[in-house]
Amino acid sequence: MSTQSQKPLKILFASSEAQPLIKTGGLADVAGSLPLALAHLGQDVRVVLPAYPQAVEGAKPLTTVAMLNLRGHQGEVRILEGRLGEERVPLYLVDAPALFNRPGNPYTGADGKDWPDNAQRFALFCQAIVALALNRAGLSWHPDLVHCNDWQTGLVPAQLAFEDNRPASIFTIHNLAYQGNFNRATFDLLALDRKLWSHQGLEFHNNLSFIKGGLAFADWVTTVSPTYAKEILTSSLGYGFEGLLRHREDRLRGVLNGIDYQAWDPASDPAIAQHFDASTFSLKRRNKTALQQELGLPVDENAVLFGHIGRLVAQKGVDLILQVLPGLIDRPETQLVILGSGDPALEKVLNAQRDLHPQRIAVVIGYNEALAHRIEAACDCFIMPSRFEPCGLNQLYSLRYGSVPIVHRTGGLADTVVDASPRNLLDGTATGFVFDHPDGNTLWRTIQRALDFRRRPGVYWEKLAQHGMQQDFSWDSSAEHYLEIYHQAIDNPASNPLAKLA
Ligand code: ADP
DSSP: OOGGGSOOOEEEEEOSOBTTTBOSSHHHHHHHHHHHHHHHTTOEEEEEEEOOHHHHHHHOSOEEEEEEOOTTOSSOEEEEEEEETTTTEEEEEEEOHHHHOOSSOSSBOTTSOBOTTHHHHHHHHHHHHHHHHTTOSSSOOOOSEEEEESGGGTHHHHHHTTOTTOOEEEEEESOTTOOOEEOHHHHHHTTOOGGGSSTTTTEETTEEEHHHHHHHHSSEEEESOHHHHHHTTSHHHHTTOHHHHHHTGGGEEEOOOOOOTTTSOTTTOTTSSSOOOGGGGGGGHHHHHHHHHHHTOOOOTTSEEEEEEEEESGGGTHHHHHHHHHHHHHSTTEEEEEEEEEOHHHHHHHHHHHHHOTTTEEEEESOOHHHHHHHHHHOSEEEEOOSOOSSOSHHHHHHHTTOEEEEESSHHHHHHOOBOOTTTTTTTOOOBEEESSOSHHHHHHHHHHHHHHHHSOHHHHHHHHHHHHTOOOOHHHHHHHHHHHHHHHHHSOOOOTTTTTO
16 A cells, blocks of 8 residues: 555654754764655654754754743743755754753763763653644644654653553664663652653663663654664664563564765765766766875875774774774775774774874764765775664765675665675676674675775676665655554554553
């Protein structure tokens, strides 16, 4: 059944970050593009975000459309309305200046440490979402469904579960490793309904877990790739939630993220030196020489340029790239560029390696969206050795930009990159190099496989990269998939796991 033929849904999409307003990772890419894709399918979708200074600045002009009195918060909370993206999707910003008007990142201060009042900040955000969801903000808009994302919105499905005439709720896990766990005193401080302090509720090993509100109470739980949806049912990637998730398996789906094909298009990307597409692939190398010049590497279009972009955390396996550095340095034809920020120890080691091998390695510490585009456009190979990866976006950008991905077979990486074996190379299915064990030796063997392949006559490499460029990871089919799940959630709501205690 085509969901497009059904009555348009009213969808409130709640996220703690959204591109282009504020971004720390993949959640922002999704929140900045899925609602637009849903609007494109004719749905009445509205996005709600905290009013961080960057969001207020980027979303101007804004008007105040509601004032809320929320439990435990001194003073009124303003709801500001603006528009998001070319689709002009309505955007609500929850303006509680004492909690959100701060410099830096949505979750951490300048020292990289979590804001000490994150529980209060996102509990208030959840309260505002609930008010909007129940049409209690005076906006005369009653959503059919609230789509919550990650732990910062986890209390919403739990609080809605006790309401009559509630909208349906969907909770999407973008990364189960981030759970929003706080101590019992925080539960008391937030004055949450006492019924929620139970094993069927928000309690998780004597702590309050925000994410559990989404996992236990949402009508449907989704995550961002089919493989990760299976992996989180196991003890190695379930983080203690595998039992609960197995219990909810009939209402758990993996829907692969799409990418924004307008923002990430090598044929029109304003950030890159030379536009190209699959049919003009040979032009891509001009982006390599431009980047070599920009980053102070020797300009050589025949160098094999490897790239990596990401948060510098253990999950992403940057330490494995460090392990293969001696091998790369031994191969004179290679260069490496890394863009990232995160763990200060990793930043330091990377900078030290750059200082040791300035002719071979470029390291940029920081967050730089335009440079990320130029690296994707310039590389021959993009290395993504994540130990786990719910979906991963950079391998999708790499495929689109003809930068052949080298990835660990996990989560969304396993679902989106097809390993180049001698058998499938010529039939047009191979798109990259995939390895099974996240250790330095296996990564190095895979890089060698890529380098050997690269030495074959140029047409082979070009074919491999072009196969990748021809893949379709646009949002269209994923947005349709979400719509199907929305309808199922509305037609067949889940029962409140605390109903017997309520
Ligand atoms: P995660 O959400 O775990 O960080 P994803 O691969 O899903 O990983 O998404 C990461 C997003 O953030 C991508 O769009 C990537 O390009 C971007 N990104 C990460 N680090 C940086 C950085 N230092 N500079 C620019 N973009 C970055």
